[in-house]
Amino acid sequence: MGRYDDEVTGLAAPLTDPGDLDVLLDRVGDARVVMLGEASHGTHEFYTWRAAITRRLIEEKAFSFVAVEGDWPDCDRVDRSVRCQSAAPSDPRDALVTFERWPTWMWANEEIIDFTRWLRTHNAAADEPDRAGFHGLDVYSLWESLREIITWLQEHDPEQVPAALAAYRCFQPYDEDPQQYALATRFVPNNCENEVVDLLVGLRERAMADGAGRFGAWQNAEIVAGAERYYRTMARGGRESWNVRDRHMDDTLDRLLQHYGPGSKAVVWAHNTHVGDARATDMTDAGEVNIGQLARERYGPDQVVLVGFGTHHGTVVAGDAWGAPMEVMPVPPGRRHSLEEALHGAAPAQALFVFPRDGKPDVLTDELDHRAIGVVYHPERESFGNYVPTVLGDRYDAFCWLDETQAVRPLRTRPVSLGEPETYPSGV
Known part of the structure; x- marks a missing residue:
């Protein structure tokens, strides 16, 4: 017993x-x-x-x-x-x-x-x-969320497209590799925080004024901001x-x-x-x-x-x-x-x-x-x-x-992107 x-x-x-x-x-x-x-x-x-x-x-x-x-x-x-x-x-x-x-x-x-x-x-x-x-x-979909924002703005709010493109171009040199970006922010003072904040503020203000139609774009902007902050923090250990x-x-x-x-x-x-x-x-x-x-x-x-x-x-x-x-x-x-x-x-x-x-x-x-x-x-x-x-x-x-x-039953999906290493404990 x-x-x-x-x-x-x-x-x-x-x-x-x-x-x-x-x-x-x-x-x-x-x-x-x-x-x-x-x-x-x-x-x-x-x-x-x-x-x-x-x-x-x-x-x-x-x-x-x-x-x-x-x-x-x-x-x-x-x-x-x-x-x-x-x-x-x-x-x-x-x-x-x-x-x-x-x-x-x-x-x-x-x-x-x-x-x-x-x-x-x-x-x-x-x-x-x-x-x-x-x-x-979750917070990981930085590049996917940026692309979703640009696509949505091109159709619904062209005036905001330049801010989204500025954020995208800032991240572009890192070839959609979050670890490259994280390491870059550790060793040089430059990062994409300002571009992301500008994008987020614009989308947040318009979403609050305009309601449900903009919620998805606003949420994707919050993800971009959160992911950028996550990678900078991850680089510090x-x-x-x-x-x-x-x-x-x-x-x-x-x-x-x-x-x-x-x-x-x-x-x-x-x-x-x-x-x-x-x-x-x-x-x-x-x-x-x-x-x-x-x-x-x-x-x-x-x-x-x-x-x-x-x-x-x-x-x-x-x-x-x-x-x-x-x-x-x-x-x-x-x-x-x-x-x-x-x-x-x-x-x-x-x-x-x-x-x-x-x-x-x-x-x-x-x-x-x-x-x-x-x-x-x-x-x-x-x-x-x-x-x-x-x-x-x-x-x-x-x-x-x-x-x-018993083990879950996975689907057969496309070849996977490795993406970001998740936080402690391992992969949860």
């Missing part, structure tokens, strides 16, 4: 079908933001259970959109499809197969096809203003680039909520390291924040529900280096004295934990190691890393436990 067995047994509810999610929806109540995590970017069950939860939130609680740890331009093509916009693909799969940035399998996979096809069908029966969207929160990225995702989420209007509600899909409140981990010792913490601070803890995910063993899709071919890799059993070991010993094979607000048992208040697998993964090195010290009951409001899990 393990130390926490009785507590785990008392908290765990079997999770076999979407009807078992009632207790979680009760906990969501009138919350404005629900964040659904994942312990890896390449696990089938994490995607399918997030989709099951999200379907119920959209159908029963009228959530307005899904915001994911992905790039805005890529996800915008999916959004146009699921919201049945003219000239958009009638099958979201056609938008997903165009994803080019490594790791494509994060969103270009069969599990996302299943969810986005459902979302399009759901939206087709709704009035246009009530259709649920699908958006990217340290952990601050993580904060630049998560603050950008937090600001994007808030812009989306404002854009959708009063009463709008958001579901967020991202890695546990972004979703689970950083203050309940060792991230805070390093001065790091994340979107789970920032959302609780911005909207209040009663308006935000954070749901973590975990597994004990199975398989996962990942690469052994940044840009390496994706592989189906083994996920070894959770290491000794970890959260995963404790749940494996006492919880049902699939279980849902919705945490009490008060009077939490030791398994929720003790610090336990909790696994985090990125897109770069070395199963043989698990004893040296891949675990985040966690106070479970403070990091999340609920937890989905899936003892044995």
Whole structure:
């Protein structure tokens, strides 16, 4: 018998079908933001259970959109499809197969096809203003966003094209290589910050005055500004680039909520390291924040529900280096004295934990190691890393436990762009 067995047994509810999610929806109540995590970017069950939860939130609680740890331009093509916009693909799969940035399998996979096809069908029966969207929160798409801005301005606002071209020309010498730009800003005083700020100010002012038609151009300008700042910070080293990225995702989420209007509600899909409140981990010792913490601070803890995910063993899709071919890799059993070991010993094979607000048992208040697998993964090195010290009951409001899990099912996509190395932990 393990130390926490009785507590785990008392908290765990079997999770076999979407009807078992009632207790979680009760906990969501009138919350404005629900964040659904994942312990890896390449696990089938994490995607399918997030989709099951999200379907119920959209159908029963009228959530307005899904915001994911992905790039805005890529996800915008999916959004146009699921919201049945003219000239958009009638099958979201056609938008997903165009994803080019490594790791494509994060969103270009069969599990996302299943969810986005459902979302399009759901939206087709709704009035246009009530259709649920699908958006990217991330900061990486500097060059793609610049091209989107120029294309949009050429058609809708030619007066702003010179500012966009000035920003584009400033970045052009770096051949769409973010590391080249980052290194250049480290060794010479010149950078593209002024050009980006000029572009952003113009688009922000016009978007605020002009409304919905300019929102996409404004958001792409915010990405260009955020990415430029991210690369300059990354060149200096340290952990601050993580904060630049998560603050950008937090600001994007808030812009989306404002854009959708009063009463709008958001579901967020991202890695546990972004979703689970950083203050309940060792991230805070390093001065790091994340979107789970920032959302609780911005909207209040009663308006935000954070749901973590975990597994004990199975398989996962990942690469052994940044840009390496994706592989189906083994996920070894959770290491000794970890959260995963404790749940494996006492919880049902699939279980849902919705945490009490008060009077939490030791398994929720003790610090336990909790696994985090990125897109770069070395199963043989698990004893040296891949675990985040966690106070479970403070990091999340609920937890989905899936003892044995299988790899996600990637699509065959175009040859990938390696793009930017992601921030610590590796590839999350």
